[in-house]
Amino acid sequence: MLSQNNAPPPDNPHAGGVIPKVVPPLARPSSHARDLPWRTAFTWLRAGWRDLWTHPLPSLIYGLGVFLVSVAVVWFLFHLNFDYALFPALAGFMVVGPLIAGGLYEKSRRLEAGEPVGLGPMLFVRLRSGGAGVFMGVMLLGLFLLWMRAAVLIYALFFGMVAFPGTEEIVPMLLLTPTGWALLLVASAVGALFAAFSFAISVFAFPMLLTERTDALSALGISMAMVWNNLGVMIAWGAIVVVLFVLCLLTAGLGLILVFPLLGHATWHCYRAIRSDDAAAHEDDRMFIRPA
Structure with a gap:
């Protein structure tokens, strides 16, 4: 028998062999969830159409530039006998598309803020995050090159190590x-x-670098969190992007002159609908850089 001096203290939770219950933490609602219906994607598209035709010339010139660069890339692929990379390159355009649309986000931001709009600010965008945009561009370019390599390997798996016909x-x-x-x-x-992966990490990342002081990795991660917590409406938005891009391909790329600015402006409104000002100011979202 234990003496009174050897008895376990009364405040010991394991006294008498009793193990306390482990209560899991309560689930917290995500700060990125907006509970938007899938039809909201068409609201963003209409808002993008409105921005496109508000001072339309800079947006149309921007779209024309994207079309001409695309034509030049296709010409170089054929001229250098890299025609085997044509189809993967067309598919990979959607990987780098959000990065190319930076000037369109800037125009929509200026329209929202009541600032003057012009082609110059759209071509020479000043990011609040500074050089983080370059780092994000390198990461997306790496993802694009990885997709190109994967496409070549898939071709080799089915047709063998033979020259492209x-x-x-x-x-x-x-x-x-x-x-x-x-x-x-x-x-x-x-x-x-x-x-899907490139869409999730990049669709909101560049608008975030444009308006917030953050780093590229945080922007990519927060973009994925925003997509995941609004999956229904973002699937609808992704489907709209794919359908419009296919229509551009059916017009030999000419549709990019109109469709690319439309999607760029609409993506800005998509970002503004999901990324609230309170969430943008929250320090815990950032990995490295704290807001000024």
């Missing part, structure tokens, strides 16, 4: 042979994963 022969090979069907299925699945 050319665009005239590759289309019948893809559409009229079982091997081509299998390649399209696998490449579409892998490409969809790349597209």
